[in-house]
Amino acid sequence: MKLNIVEYPDKRLRQKSKVIKKFDKNLHELLDSMYPIMMNTNGIGLAAVQVAHPIAALILNIPEEDGEQLEENLLEIINPVITSQDGETIYQEGCLSVPSFYEDIKRFENITINYQDRDANTKTLEANGLLSIAIQHEVDHLNGVLFIDKLSYSRRKKFEKEYKRMLKEKKTSKKDLIVKKGA
Known part of the structure; x- marks a missing residue:
């Protein structure tokens, strides 16, 4: 599956993503195709809407302390719902859809999300630090919100x-x- 990153100001980035009901081969192919594009563009997260698929799917791969992104750390998050959030942090964010631009953005320090994996298994994840920030950034994409909207x-x-x-x-x-x- 050939994918390209949709860049600002493309209106497709403003679409609200649809809840996924079919956890099938098409979804798996999309997720599998998103990973190399995210890695090849030095990203740590990518929402399906950023590759012109407005569905509630995102992937994340937070780097290790040495900066390496190990494939076994890949998170595939389908139909995420943030169930709790607290604390406050500011982090300099960038975005594959808004290349070459970085800005300090205020986010919640700690969040909990419920989501499904590629096989429709329900999961809960507590996140803080960079993982929390990245999840919030990608969930914003699913809702048609870009980090620049928070400026x-x-x-x-x-x-x-x-x-x-x-x-x-x-x-x-x-x-x-x-x-x-x-x-």
Whole structure:
């Protein structure tokens, strides 16, 4: 299954993901295809909506202390529901759908979620630290929310200006590359 990451400002990122009812081969193929794209883009989390599949599925792979991401640490979370949250933390987040932009975001320090795995088994997970932050970030995606939506009004305006400039520069460099190849 060929997947591409949907990037801001694509409206598909604003879709609310549908609850998964069929835990079948198609779901397994999607989850299996999401893992390499997340790893190849240096991500630690990826929601299905970010690869144009607006269903309530996400994957996470939190790095070890040495920075290595081991495949056995992969979490596949289907139909997550946050059941409790407390504490507060601020973490500099980035997003595969908003490349090259990082910002401090306030999140809950501790959360508990109920979810299902790829075989529809019900599970509960208590998370804190980076895992808690990553789950909240990806669950936001399932609800059509991006981390930039959590910025203050003035910071969001600054982001929009910076991001438009970056996209313009990206287009210009692509045109230059096409011209050079064609010459």
